[in-house]
Amino acid sequence: MNQNLKNEYETLLTAYINEPLENHLYGAQRLSKWIMEQKVPPEEVVSFHLHTLKKLFPDLPSELKTSFDFLLEVMIGYGIQYQDTENLMNRQKELEYEIEVAVGMQQTLLPDAPPPMPGIDIGVWSAAAKRMSGDYYNFVHHKDSLGIAIADIIGKGIPAALCMSMIKYSMDRLEQPLSPSEVLRGLNTVVERNVDPNMFITMVYGVYDSSSHHFRYATAGHEPGLYYDSREKAFHELEAKGLVLGVSREVEYEEKEVLLQSGDALIFFSDGVSECRINGSFLERDQLTDLIGANLHLPAQQAVQAIYEHLLMMAGYQLQDDQTILIIKRA
Structure with a gap:
């Protein structure tokens, strides 16, 4: 599935760089929702971006490539934190459901x-x-x-x-x-x-x-x-x-x-x-x-x-x- 996302990302980014039209940005928004649904880590999205840039610009300055290495490290930490937050939110939803059940049970006791x-x-x-x-x-x-x-x-x-x-x-x-x-x-x-x-x-x-x-x-x-x-x-x-x-x-x-x-x-x-x-x-x-x-x-x-x-x-x-x-x- 991630390969399909990678290909779609490459297609949209290439189209936008060659001709920056507004409908390409709408496509990016739809792609963003797909990425979130598939729970793709942020560092992997950065990797999609760098892969496409390397294909489009083989002579990409080494300093720019190095900066993406730095960004990847940042995104890895961000991704871990995001995953922890998502797990906490899911746990909170479970607790909310359990509390609702307990509230309903209390009402039946009175x-x-x-x-x-x-x-x-x-x-x-x-x-x-x-x-x-x-x-x-x-x-x-x-x-x-x-x-x-x-x-x-x-x-x-x-x-x-x-x-x-x-x-x-x-x-x-x-x-x-x-x-x-x-x-x-x-x-x-x-x-x-x-x-x-x-x-x-x-x-x-x-x-x-x-x-x-x-x-x-x-x-x-x-x-x-x-x-x-x-x-x-x-x-x-x-x-x-x-x-x-x-x-x-x-x-x-x-x-x-x-x-x-x-x-x-x-x-x-x-x-x-x-x-x-x-x-x-x-x-x-x-x-x-x-x-x-x-x-x-x-x-x-x-x-x-x-x-x-x-x-x-x-x-x-x-x-x-x-x-x-x-x-x-x-x-």
Whole structure:
């Protein structure tokens, strides 16, 4: 193939030297594309050129011939660098494809929408700071109860997506209602056995009983949620002690309970929300509760979206970390 290119190059260069017409230059442009498609090294193109000049001008000055030797050496180095760059670009394309696959896989791991539950209104909003998120949420629906999880994987990208799939698979196997502390103990064992020691997962898991309206919860090092008391018109932190998932196999998770009256709400979020940067400083707790309180009159899904959009505006439309907000309101 290179011999054909060499012959074509010689024909076009000879024609242009004898009669420098514009259509010869168009031919050179087409030839250039052919050369690139065939991945001909630049030093070989220089060799084509010198070979043609020697045929056209047998008495070519020796100094000029020597200069082409110099140019060939330059082009050899250039060609090697060009090949390395092309290899890197090809590898980047492969990584881009792998990331797209991982992004798609992440999307399948998240519920399309909260499941319907009599007497409560649920809204959830999750946004990734980059293409892939380290935040995760899930619902486990049983007859009279609803398990609710929100987690933050310390790490992002494909490893985070793989961790998410493992957590989802483990939660999907909860065929009977378990207490929040039992769920976290089970997940902790799975994570400790299967996840790299440098990766950790924080999580809060709670179970809402639709018949009694009690919400039992436990946390594994996750950002504490908030309980809104509609009678007091005040927010209270849902505190519970528990080590992050995956650090130690023998861990106990403290379990607590709250009763929701009509108009009360539970709010859970990832640290991307509580540690949102506003004008270079972290979001104050009272700023967050004021923002949540200003939107709790809305349906839960509209409320979480409005809170996120306001936070995004306050942060100058630049997310520093993934943000997930989940609200449960009792009717």
